[in-house]
Amino acid sequence: MTSSPDRLAAGPFTGVTLGGRYRLDGLIGRGGMASVYRGEDLSLGRRVAVKVFAEAAEGIDDAARRRSETALLASVEHRALVRLYDAAHDAGIDREYLVMELVDGHDLRKTLQAGPVGAADAAWLAADLAEALHVIHARGIVHRDVKPANVLLAPSHLPTRSWNPKLADFGIARLIDDARLTRTGAYVGTPGYLSPEQVGGRAPGTASDIYSLGLVLLEARTGLPAFPGTAYEATAARLVADPEIPAELGADWVELLRGMTAREASARPTALDVAMAAGRLSTAPDMAATTQMDVAATAVLEASDAPTLVLGSPEADDGAVAARAVAAAFQPAPAPSRRWVRPTIAVGLLVVIAIGIALLVPPVIASLTQPQTAPTETLPTVPGELGVHLEQLEEAVTR
Known part of the structure; x- marks a missing residue:
């Protein structure tokens, strides 16, 4: 039962100790069926609420049934239920009473x-x-x-x-x-x-x-x-x-x-x-x-979860790395805008020419610095657009 010590009133049983154990300190509230007192369990030293029934509500006169019902009710536990501790009859005031959990509030x-x-x-x-x-x-x-x-x-x-x-x-x-x-x-x-x-x-x-x-x-x-x-x-x-x-x-x-x-x-x-x-x-x-909030959080997560790109090292000179870079340059974008198609192709061609020059200039320079004892061999034929540019480059060098 609820309690507020500063609002306790003096009831007819204030100061009485029921069953030699439960001292009644003051009246919390009164109804047509019972009065509720703030009390103390002298055996356990804890605050309790004691409901003392009016004479019209008397009826717990079977001790065996009272013990059985009290045991049942006391065994029911839930956070939203006020616990019942005891139920008995006090001969001194000739009243039935219940002892319950005291709720401050x-x-x-x-x-x-x-x-x-x-x-x-x-x-x-x-x-x-x-x-x-x-x-x-x-x-x-x-x-x-x-x-x-x-x-x-x-x-x-x-x-x-x-x-x-x-x-x-x-x-x-x-x-x-x-x-x-x-x-x-x-x-x-x-x-x-x-x-x-x-x-x-x-x-x-x-x-x-x-x-x-x-x-x-x-x-x-x-x-x-x-x-x-x-x-x-x-x-x-x-x-x-x-x-x-x-x-x-x-x-x-x-x-x-x-x-x-x-x-x-x-x-x-x-x-x-x-x-x-x-x-x-x-x-x-x-x-x-x-x-x-979930929509906003999802948008942030989607942005932060974008895949991380692994960029090649400038010192890498492996031909396979260069080939993969050329292939990646020609990979189509997911939904490209047509106005960006031609500039992309032009950039790709420049990359191809630059790689071709990087691969061919050192051997050509070496061949020019060495004595010419025999006609220079033609370069191997490379298929595709890259081959055309290499043939053009070869003609310019051999003229």
Whole structure:
């Protein structure tokens, strides 16, 4: 449960130690069914929240059943669930009580008093709470009282989210005898968030939790309860009408919330379905910006990943290197502009002539400096355009 030491009030049991172990230091909050105290576990030296039930909610009078149900609820672990540590009856005050994890923060009800939460925080809220419901539903536990006051908001350590939600009070209906509640005229649930089947007096199932969560999320997005009015008006309204879901929330939100608040329980998604859909919602607002960044990053990577050219050394005199250089000069470009074709050919011819001169001038000079004892032999015939230039060069030298 949430705690704020500077706002603790003196409750009727402040200062009492329950079960010889849990000292009650001050009242955190009070409801029609129970009062919650900030306390200390004297055996373990840790801060805890202690929920002391009102007389109308008495019913954990079977010690064996209490131990069994407490063990089950205490074994359920999830980051978005408030842990249950202990459940017992104190003879001194003649009341049942639960000992739970103490969450430093506030509840969603108080947050919504200042207005709706942002789309990103609402998406995180939906994903975490739906995943928590999926965990308890898999263990056969129905919460029955999903509402803003039971969503505790612990401080977040990440800059991407405002807080970490935790669902409190799950499994209380398992600890309190339903028959006992019926006899006293009490029930587990809050009028503004009951499912249609709960309003109709039918036993709630896992789909009831989905409906209630849908109303909580709708209120988180709009800042307004889906069914305002008196308890009777809010309770009766959902039997004849669906909650109004503004189109401004976006198509994905509208589709999800409409499914969660369907009047027929069989038409609602499962908690796992909601968690998966909400997980996609949490990334939706950033998709456009992410796409633009990805495009820019891709362009930079494509430029930096261009192949590196290996240039030949100026000292290389291998004929094969020269031949490869000539061949590379005549390689066609990927989509050449026609205005560059003729200059490219001219440059290629100059390269050919220069290479021919580099290859032939040394032997010619050597032959001119040596005594002429015999007619100079003609150079070997080279096919192609290179051969024509070499023949022209030979004629000019021998004249």
